[in-house]
Amino acid sequence: MKDLLFKNLGLKIFSLLFSVVLWFYITTEKDSELGLLVKLSTRNIPKDMELVGKKVDRVTVWVYGLRRHLMTISPDEIVVPVDLKNAKEGVIIYPINLEVIKVPPEVSVTRVSPATVRFQLERVIGKKVKVVPELKGKLAIGYEIESVHEQPDSINVKGKRSIIENLNTVSTYPIDINGLSQNLKFEVPVDEERSKIKVDDWGKMVRVEIKLKERIIEKTFTDVPVAADNLEETVESVITPDKAALKLRGPEAILANLNKDEDIKVLLDIKKLDFNKTVKKKAKVILPEKIILLKLEPEWYNIRLEEEE
Secondary structure, X not given: OHHHHHOOXXXXXXXXXXXXXXXXXXXXXXXEEEEEEEEEEEEOOOOXXXXXXXXXXXXXXXXXXXXXXXXXXXXXXXXXEEEOOOOOXXXXXXXXXXXXXXXXXXXXXXXXXXXXEEEEEEEEEEEEEEEEOOEEOOOOOOEEEEEEEEEOOEEEEEEEHHHHOOOOEEEEOOEEOOOOOOOEEEEEEEOHHHHOOEEOHHHOEEEEEEEEEEOEEEEEEEEEEEEEOOOXXXXXXXXXXXXXXXXXXXXXXXXXXXXXXOXXXXXXXXXXXXXXXXXXXEOEEEOOOOOEEEEEEOOEEEEEEEEOO
């Protein structure tokens, strides 16, 4: 019997002391209060309304209970419902009712701060507005936009009254036309986020057709060589003046890259000309396709043919 009493004596003493301490903690533990920042649970917002402006979305809920319960409680376990079922358009001062706040059964709610929260509701309205494709970038050199067509060209949108009442157009997401040199057909969505509106599903995508045309410009070339047409190798020509100035009109893409020494020909007809005799001739000009001569200075030139010795 004695051996049984003293067997594992240390463990028995520890268990006894632990039980005494635990009993003392439980019987002497005091209730306490704790404040938790809790997100509001907003519900039943009228379908034709929308919350606007700066709003409070969290409140501090003070709960009361045993310290050990307070140490384990989480803000996610507390629900602060805000029911806007019968709310009207405008500013709403909503009182937080302690009785509807849901908390774990081990604790109770003592207070909430702030005791009231401010909301502002604005009516959602609809309107038909024009769609404007947004183009971004620069076309290839020598091209310009002839027309832009969008389908649909107008759509029904919804949004807050303050936005929709002053809204006449909505943009698509940007269409990159950088370096474009041919017609383009593209389908692009309406940028709802930027306009802060909502679009019916059928109107979210817009078919855009961009038609280009060559940009026509005028350009003057000076010091263009003047030469005899079909001159034989054994014949020399003396031309005065031997340079010409030309004003041309045509697509920018062509004129911008035109080489006056290779692509422009100013020629004098030497048929039936006698040697060593100066004759005045009117020049003819040969140009690349799509290029038009507007002015040639001078139009007449003196030319003399000489045989090589």
